[in-house]
Amino acid sequence: MKKIFLLALLYIAYFTSFGQNNEGVVYFTRTTYWTKLNSTLTYLSKQEKERMSYMFGGKDDWANYTLLYFNDNESKYVNSEEKNDQSEGYAWRKEAYSIGRNFTKNTMTDVIEMLGKTYIVEDSLKLPEWKILNDLKEVAGHICMKAQVEDPIKNQKITAWFAQDLPSQAGPERLWGLPGMILELDINDGAVTVVASKIEFKKVDKELEPPKKLKGKKITDAEYQGMIDKFIKEKIKEEINPFWVIRY
Amino acid sequence: MNKSLVLLIALFFTYTNLFAQNPARVTIRGVVQDTSAMTLSGATVMLLQPKDSSLVNFARANDKGSFEFRNVKNASYLLKISYVGFLPYQQKLKEFPNDVNDLGPIKIKPIAKELLEVVVKTAKAPLSIKGDTVEYNAASFKVPPGSSVEDLLRRLPGIEVDASGNIKAQGKDVKRVLVDGKTFFGDDPKAATKNLGAETISKVQVYNGKSDQALLTGADDGKKEKTINLELKDEFKKGAFGKITAAVGTSDRGVLRGNYNRFNKKEQFSVLGYANNINETGVNWSDYGEFKGNNSFNSNDNGDFGFGNGNRFYYMEGDYLNNFDGKGFTNNFGTGVNYNYTHQKTKFSSSYFYNQTKLNLDQYQSTKTFLQNSNFTTLDTNNTVSFRNSHSVAARLEQMLDSSNTIIAKTNLRFSGSNSSVNQVQQYLNNSEDVQNRINMNNGSNLNAYNFNFTAIYRHKFKKKGRTFAASSTLSTSSTDGTDNIRSLTRFFNATNVNDQIRAISQLNQNANTTTMIKAGVNYLEPLSKKVYWESFYNFNNSGQNVGRDAFNGNLESQRYDSLSTYYQNQITYNRVGSGLRFSNDGINLSFGLAVLQYDLDGKVYPQKGKPLTANISKQYQALTPNFSANIEFKNNAYMGFNYTLNVEAPSITDLQPVVQNNNPFYITSGNQDLLPAKNHELSFDISKFDPATFASIGIWSSYRYYLSQIVYSQTVDANLVTRTRPENMSGGKNFNVGMYSSFPIIKTKWTMNISGNINTSNTPTIVNTVVNQTNNKNYTINAGFSITPSEKLIMNIEGNLGFNNISYTIENNQNQNIRTKGLSTSVKWNFAKKTFFETSFDYNSYRNDRFGFDQEIPILNCSVRRLFMKENRMEVRLAAFDIFNKRQSIVQTGYLNTVSNQQALTLARYFMLSLTYNLKGHSDKLKKNGGFF
Incomplete structure (x- = not known):
């Protein structure tokens, strides 16, 4: 009897430990450093950039919380309900934002509210052109390796840190496709950082289900990127920061 | 082939x-x-x-x-x-x-365990691996300031340093220590580690280097020696910026203006100075921001807790900003220094500023005052020469004690002085426009004041997310000391008796006032759920005032005018307790609250300081004030806001003081000890919509205020047209404001249209010779304009506005006033040649009031050409012409209570100016499309 019990216990332990590493949710803190972000705007003069960092540097950060649900085949990245300390209880409206990835089917289903409209970006997945570097660091208790990718449309150099021991291709924002889960992002030398604070291993089937009713205009990834590209170019020409209204 | x-x-x-x-x-x-x-x-x-x-x-x-x-x-x-x-x-x-x-x-190969444990896990430093070189960020290891590299190495995992300074890495002797890849002072590895400061190092690299022999011969002998390379920091982020402008102009105009800022990672230091006679009484917004640096905006600085404290606004104290009102000629000088220190949990700022302004003002004003079925006109010509200056010292400390406790302490000390002399001639014209009285006034005044202010705020965040507590207290004292020298000569042309025809006043007032205020408050926020918060606050305020005035005969200073003198002591205690609920979720923010407040007033009147009490006024008022607010963000970027509050405001001390002010013998004011607080309902509503794709926006806003009790100045005008006013409480009176604005592109990136309009109607009761007069004021303004950017090199703006102001008085209904203003303003900025710019603006304004027979047109044309020189465009040379038509003057038309007035003042008109500006960071060689920051 004892043996059977022990066996059962071992069995449970085995399965829970196994089930533990490939399904769950990652809690991210997404921080925007506005001075750094604004410094990337090409139309600002040296004097303006200098003044900006002189006046606002060090207290220009705004934090948001995001969640990444994942299992072996899929991932979904959404905004969290949690309010930050700076908001002092004031609740800004959350724009529709849900980034769905299916790695077995090789498809994306993104619901993104942008420029006053909700778009559903449905397309096949195209692997970002990652470069793998030789740096190691710890994020949320996991040793991560450094990788880099460039976004020519938003003019961003993105550094990602992916876990060596979490075999998932998932990642925050619209990024994915590294040999391990992405636990940290750094866009343009810290203009925006997305850092995992903790990882909870649990069943997340319900959270991964696609929203039942998808309201919005269906577009392809190329159309979506084209729209962003056009908008950024237009606003830069008008000398208005496009990232006041679109996600950096 | x-x-x-x-x-x-x-x-x-x-x-x-x-x-x-x-x-x-x-x-x-x-x-x-x-x-x-x-x-x-x-x-x-x-x-x-x-x-x-x-x-x-x-x-x-x-x-x-x-x-x-x-x-x-x-x-x-x-x-x-x-x-x-x-x-x-x-x-x-x-x-x-x-x-x-x-x-x-x-x-x-495995990574050395201590590297992983100590560097990666404990110090949270990234490891960078290049072949067999392991590199990490030395800055992650804390060593006391002043430590040497040796002390730093002792802390690093895998490295041992013995008592005599010999180094071992991963158990092997380190033969060489390089600095930025180069040998540092000979071969002794200790030369670098003992002499360099730890704070200069950013990275430490440990690797197996080729032996000296191999390096010398170029042939790799296969022997590897443990080498440490120390990478130096790119220095602290450090820099300096600033600019200086010198300008000379016609009619003896001149400007000197400069600022210089130095900073590193922790400190900011700025100096600022200006001197001019072109009516810049202070600095502009961006220079001010550069001066104050990261102390320009401070959140959490407000210790006055109340409803809606959740939305803490950043605000900027603009003491030294240019605030010229468009009238007269001024000579200005100001200078200051500012120092900010920010490091980890400490933020300290301090500044000193001195400024002074000398004003020379010539002003002409005609005012019509309506009485029951009659009116009189006052023509006033005045020349004022005044000088004011102030020294101000401020400091602020923000210290985070730990992640949940913060203390803010700030203090401000200011000494200011002013003196002025006013030469004024007033003529009083009766109903049939005959001069009835004429008064020549020659008043001088002298004032010295000091203010001291200290505030401490404590904020605590509880473990439970969203639960916060804050407490604040303020001590403030001020004292003013001044003398008024009043001289006037009045002629009464209607007087039949010779003795009544002329009256002369010569009087010397000595005023000494002191105020001490103690303020305290607490605020507590409890999250009842993720969406509902319960907020409570308490405010306390006690202010004590001593007002002393001794009026003497100006020709015989021993003769005291007891009727015009007083000594008054006033204590006002204010207590308020409030509580409310807040709901906030996904763009919907609602709050409802209720507060109880009480004012305790205690006034003591003495004929003179040190004499027995003549009157004691003691009062208490209570009020219950509700507050409701709703802010809703809809999908599609639409927004709606609604606010209701009952405002209760205690009477101002000046209004309460039973002191007679006779500086102008035809306009005598006195206070009223029986005043009750002003109370009004205030409602506001606004909706707006924004299209992020085009940046088009539209909005409507409105506000309504109804006075349950309002403080108005009742007037009694006697046969000699002498007006006596006294503040009194009256119910009724309302103000309604509605406006709209819209901005949208006509041609994307090239043409934008802006329109706005505003209607304001108000009803103000006053008592004129015991009869209640209702003044109804209707004000309409409309604005429309375009910004046009045909190319990178040309920017144009054109805008027109129209304003109508209709004023009617119930006591004199055939005297309705129509004030009309029209305006057109255009500007062109043109980058017509490389580094060369032409800028011009033309403003045309017309002011009309038919009943006064007033019709004035003011066209103002400014032009300038500037060119950038030197490396990085550091030098700017500008030649500018201001007000080419020589027409600038100030015109203000107002309708207030039972009066309507028309004021004209001379100010700086045409001049030409040549200016040089040297900017350390260089000037931008492009036109800026948006005036805003980003």
Whole structure:
């Protein structure tokens, strides 16, 4: 009897430990450093950039919380309900934002509210052109390796840190496709950082289900990127920061 | 056939030959093991492009440690293996000749345990691996200030430093210590570690370097020596910026203005100065921001808790900003220094500022005052010469005690002085426009004041998210000391008696006032759920005032006018307790609250300081004040806001003081000790919509205020047209404001249209000679304009506005006033040649009031040309012409209570100016499209 019990216990332990590493949710803190972000705007003069960092540097950060649900085949990245300390209880409206990835089917289903409209970006997945570097660091208790990718449309150099021991291709924002889960992002030398604070291993089937009713205009990834590209170019020409209204 | 063609053909054949030999797609497999041949299951194996490390494919080693890439393109690769606790492994793979290629066991080396534990896990520093070099960020290891590199090395894992300073890394002697890859003062490794400060080092690299012998001969003898390389910091982020402007102009105009800022990671230091006679009484917004640096805006600085405290606004105290009102001529001077220190949990700022302004004002004003079925006109010509200055010292400390406790302390001390002399002639014209009285006034005044203010705020965040507590207290004292010298001569043209025809006043007032205020408050916020918060606050305020005035005969200073003198002591205590609920979720923010407040007033009147009490006024008022607010963000970027509050405001001390002010013998004011607080309902509502795709916006806003009790100045005008006013409480009176604005592009990126309009109606009761007069004021304004940017080099703006102001008085209904204003303003900025700009603006304004027979048009044209010189465009030379038509003056038309007035003042008109500006960071050689910041 004892043996059977022990066996059962071992069995449970085995399965829970196994089930533990490939399904769950990652809690991210997404921080925007506005001075750094604004410094990337090409139309600002040296004097303006200098003044900006002189006046606002060090207290220009705004934090948001995001969640990444994942299992072996899929991932979904959404905004969290949690309010930050700076908001002092004031609740800004959350724009529709849900980034769905299916790695077995090789498809994306993104619901993104942008420029006053909700778009559903449905397309096949195209692997970002990652470069793998030789740096190691710890994020949320996991040793991560450094990788880099460039976004020519938003003019961003993105550094990602992916876990060596979490075999998932998932990642925050619209990024994915590294040999391990992405636990940290750094866009343009810290203009925006997305850092995992903790990882909870649990069943997340319900959270991964696609929203039942998808309201919005269906577009392809190329159309979506084209729209962003056009908008950024237009606003830069008008000398208005496009990232006041679109996600950096 | 020439040689090269042969070569080409030969190459081609070799190429196709190779191609034919090597398969197009291959399978690559291998086994990952550690140095003791233990298999490493789960290791990540990546195929990268050798040229840029781009990821091509990846696989995971199975439980036997083996991996396989099937059917991958046959090319040269960089094979990379990573596994927790091991150094990333890299191997170059050449194109394969066979279909299936087994790389066999690949052994990867572990990372020294202490590196992983101490550097990565404890110090949270990234490890950078370059071949067998391990590099990490020395800045992550804390050593006391002033420590040497040796002290730093002692803390680093895997490195041992013995008592005499010899270094061992991973158990082996370190033969060489390099600084930025170079030998530092000879061969002794200790030279660098003992002499360099730890704070100068950013990175420490430990690697096996070639031996000295190998370096010398260039032949690698295979011997490796432990080497440490110390990488120096790119210095602290450090810099300086600033600019200086000097200008000279016609009519003796001149400007000198400059600021200089130095900063590093922790400190900011700024100096600022200006001197001019072109009516810039202070600095502009951006210079002010540069001066105050990271102390320009401070959140959490408000210690006055109340409803809606959740929305803490950043605000800027603009003491030294240019606030010229458009009237007169001023000479200005100001200078200041500011120092900010920000490091980790401490933020300290301090500043000193001195400024002074000398004003010379010539002003003409005609005012019509309506009485029941009659009116009179006052014509006033006055010349004022005044001088004011102030010294101000401020400091602020914000200290985070830990992650949940913060203390803010700020203090301000200001000494200010002013003196002025006013020469004034007033003529009083009766109903039939005959001069009835004339008064010549010659008043001088002298005032010295000091203010001191200290505030401390404590904020605490509880463990429970969203639960906060805050407390604040303020001590403020001020004292003013001044004298008024009043001289006037009045002629009464209607007087029949010779004695009544002329009256002269010569009086000397000595005023000494002191105020001490103590303020305190607490605020508590409790989250009842994720969406509902319960907020409570308490405010206390006690202010004590001593007002002393001694009026003397100006020609005989021993003669005191007791009727015009007083000594008054006033204590006002204010208590308020409030509580409310807040709901906030996904763009919906609602709050409802209720507060109880009480004022306790205690006034004591003495005929003179030190004399027995003549009257004691003691009062208490209570009020219940509700508050409701709703802020809703809808989908589609639409927004709606609604606010209701009951405002209760205690009477101002000046209104309460039973002191007679007779500086103008025809306008005598006195206070009223019986005043009750002003009370009004205030409602506001606004909606707006914004289209982020085009940046088009539209909005409507409105506000309504109804006075339950309002403080108005009742007037009694006697036969000699002497007005006596006294503040009194009256119910009724309302104000309604509604406006709209819209901005939208007509042609994207080139044409934008802005329109706005506003209607304001108000009803104000006053008592004129015991009869209640209702003044109804209706004000309409409309604005429309375009911004046009045809190219990068040309920016134009044009805007027109119209204003109508209709004023009617119930006591004199055939005297309705119509004031009309029209305006047109245009501007052009043109970058017509390289680094050369032309800028011009034209403003046309017209002011009309038919009943006064007033019709004035003011066209103002400004032009300037500027060119940038020197490296980085550091020098700007500008030639400017201001007010080319020489027409500038100030015109203000107002209708207030039972009066309507028309005021004209001279000010600086046409002048030409040549200016030079040197900017350390250089001027922008492009036109700026948006005036705003980003």
